[in-house]
Amino acid sequence: MAPWTARRLPHALVLLVLAILSTHTLALDVSDDAVDNVARRSPVLGVPLQRRNPRRHLTEDEYGAWAQRQVEYLRAKYGGTSSEDKRAIGTAGLANQNTDSTFYASVGFGTPLEQYNLILDTGSADTWIAGADCTTGCDGVKRFAANASSTFRDQNRPFTVHYGSASARGSLGRDVVQMAGFEVQDQLFALVESVTSNKPLLHSPVSGLMGLAFRGIAASGGMPFWLRLANGGVFDRPMMSFCLTRFLDVDGASALEPGGYFTLGGVNSSLYSGDIDFVPLPDEGQTYWELPLKTFSVNGATIPLANDSTSDAAIDTGTTLIGAPTAIIDQMMTHIPGSFSGQDEYEAYFMYPCNSSVQVQFSFGSRLWTVGPRDFKLIEFSNGTCVSSFFRLSPGSSSPKWIIGDTFLKTVYSVFQYDPPAIGFATLSKTALELSTVGGELPRPSQGASVVITGASSPRIAHPVLSSLFGLSFFIFYILLTL
Numbered sequence: 251m252a253p254w255t256a257r258r259l260p261h262a263l264v265l266l267v268l269a270i271l272s273t274h275t276l277a278l279d280v281s282d283d284a285v286d287n288v289a290r291r292s293p294v295l296g297v298p299l300q301r302r303n304p305r306r307h308l309t310e311d312e313y314g315a316w317a318q319r320q321v322e323y324l325r326a327k328y329g330g331t332s333s334e335d336k337r338a339i340g341t342a343g344l345a346n347q348n349t350d351s352t353f354y355a356s357v358g359f360g361t362p363l364e365q366y367n368l369i370l371d372t373g374s375a376d377t378w379i380a381g382a383d384c385t386t387g388c389d390g391v392k393r394f395a396a397n398a399s400s401t402f403r404d405q406n407r408p409f410t411v412h413y414g415s416a417s418a419r420g421s422l423g424r425d426v427v428q429m430a431g432f433e434v435q436d437q438l439f440a441l442v443e444s445v446t447s448n449k450p451l452l453h454s455p456v457s458g459l460m461g462l463a464f465r466g467i468a469a470s471g472g473m474p475f476w477l478r479l480a481n482g483g484v485f486d487r488p489m490m491s492f493c494l495t496r497f498l499d500v501d502g503a504s505a506l507e508p509g510g511y512f513t514l515g516g517v518n519s520s521l522y523s524g525d526i527d528f529v530p531l532p533d534e535g536q537t538y539w540e541l542p543l544k545t546f547s548v549n550g551a552t553i554p555l556a557n558d559s560t561s562d563a564a565i566d567t568g569t570t571l572i573g574a575p576t577a578i579i580d581q582m583m584t585h586i587p588g589s590f591s592g593q594d595e596y597e598a599y600f601m602y603p604c605n606s607s608v609q610v611q612f613s614f615g616s617r618l619w620t621v622g623p624r625d626f627k628l629i630e631f632s633n634g635t636c637v638s639s640f641f642r643l644s645p646g647s648s649s650p651k652w653i654i655g656d657t658f659l660k661t662v663y664s665v666f667q668y669d670p671p672a673i674g675f676a677t678l679s680k681t682a683l684e685l686s687t688v689g690g691e692l693p694r695p696s697q698g699a700s701v702v703i704t705g706a707s708s709p710r711i712a713h714p715v716l717s718s719l720f721g722l723s724f725f726i727f728y729i730l731l732t733l
């Protein structure tokens with residue numbers, strides 16, 4: 251039917267881009283500002299959460315460290331200051347949907363706990379899920395039945411996000427949210443009633459999205475799930491990390507493949523090698539996970555970057571591709587002979603001859619990172635024309651001018667550190683690269699949590715100015731290509 255064949259993509263390809271474009275003034279949700287309480291449960295069998303407890307067989311060094319921790323534990327218990335004993339690290343297995351289009355994890359909601367698949371998105375800060383009343387854009391999607399949860403609390407407040415030409419709306423509620431062995435009670439999230447766009451946004455088995463950015467861009471004004479945990483001081487290390495798989499040009503890849511690992515509260519050292527190159531966030535961790543690009547080149551030709559906010563790039567696991575300013579795309583094309591701008595549904599993209607091998611390199615800190623020919627090439631038409639995985643981004647004035655998504659993030663180990671705020675990248679280990687093998691086991695949903703953040707007991711008003719300054723609306727650039 252279609253005048254082309256997507257040779258590299260054996261099935262429907264879904265490209266999802268989540269980025270934040272304009273601003274809204276929003277009501278601030280203050281109830282998360284009270285100090286949360288941290289409770290601990292006995293570890294539940296099968297929960298992928300690593301406690302910092304001594305193991306059975308200890309080496310001499312480990313025994314020394316264990317002995318020291320015991321002293322710290324006792325000091326803490328009897329008036330000392332160490333909180334070493336309560337720190338934990340959790341892991342969520344990811345699934346890779348539609349050959350690197352989206353990466354999702356299983357998240358539990360409500361009482362009794364029900365599991366839903368949510369896209370993990372470092373480019374936004376709200377959590378939302380298809381609600382039981384969702385009438386538009388939720389076909390075939392598992393929905394959250396609020397009235398079946400004994401702990402659900404309706405907030406009687408509307409919630410709206412804008413997706414360029416599309417939008418999603420619903421209302422806010424609070425309930426238990428559990429992921430990677432951590433549980434937050436009374437977590438604010440949105441139940442979406444309508445997702446309107448020209449193409450479906452949610453594809454079963456995905457029911458929603460969890461935002462992992464900072465509170466300053468939360469449309470709900472509420473404290474994100476991960477920040478409630480971070481503020482509770484429960485993490486082993488002040489960071490969360492991603493290892494993403496790649497199946498874009500892998501023969502025989504199916505619509506669902508293993509997606510790698512999300513580590514909450516630390517790193518997984520089996521998934522990277524060498525050092526992690528950390529670069530501080532210019533806004534010190536208020537809004538986006540965003541870094542200024544230092545250098546950018548195409549096939550060895552340097553493209554000059556301004557030393558200002560036009561070089562700021564959101565590092566966004568919820569975006570499939572790489573969005574760059576129009577002026578940069580124009581310059582890239584001059585270095586790729588035979589390239590031309592796409593039309594109609596490819597308007598934001600550019601085409602180039604498939605037989606040219608394009609390599610893009612850029613840096614944020616001390617290391618140079620490469621997007622090689624196989625990731626640069628998004629779609630291969632039968633007439634020898636290819637579509638690049640870089641697209642033109644013309645965002646609103648307050649949002650990042652670049653969005654660096656999974657096209658890059660699946661080639662590195664990425665670490666999002668909130669204290670001090672920084673993003674780090676490292677080389678994927680052999681073990682990590684081997685996860686991109688067809689037919690691997692999909693992650694199984696885990697249930698249970700050993701670290702629980704209980705609801706805010708005494709709300710107090712704090713800093714209403716910051717949140718109302720930022721606020722958020724989304725832009726989703728979304729394309730569904732079918733054979």
Ligand SMILES: *[C@@H]1O[C@H](CO)[C@@H](O)[C@H](O)[C@H]1NC(C)=O
Nearest residue numbers: 298300341511518520521681
């Ligand atoms: C770290 O990654 C490995 C895969 O290399 C995985 O098997 C393991 O469960 C992960 N560790 C934790 C604590 O999740």
Ligand SMILES: *[C@@H]1O[C@H](CO)[C@@H](O)[C@H](O)[C@H]1NC(C)=O
Nearest residue numbers: 381382383384395396397398
């Ligand atoms: C829950 O709400 C749905 C509609 O939103 C309704 O059809 C259903 O009967 C309700 N279930 C209970 C147990 O109240």
Ligand SMILES: *[C@@H]1O[C@H](CO)[C@@H](O)[C@H](O)[C@H]1NC(C)=O
Nearest residue numbers: 542543544555556557558559
């Ligand atoms: C970029 O601009 C800042 C001030 O705006 C300045 O301190 C810094 O040295 C500049 N960097 C370069 C590489 O020019």
Ligand SMILES: *[C@@H]1O[C@H](CO)[C@@H](O)[C@H](O)[C@H]1NC(C)=O
Nearest residue numbers: 588603604605606607633634
């Ligand atoms: C790519 O193919 C075109 C036409 O098929 C040809 O003119 C060109 O020389 C080729 N380029 C390379 C780098 O092979």
Ligand SMILES: *[C@@H]1O[C@H](CO)[C@@H](O)[C@H](O)[C@H]1NC(C)=O
Nearest residue numbers: 253254593601631633634635
């Ligand atoms: C190849 O086909 C695509 C898709 O139909 C089209 O957009 C592109 O312009 C064609 N390439 C050339 C060189 O005609």
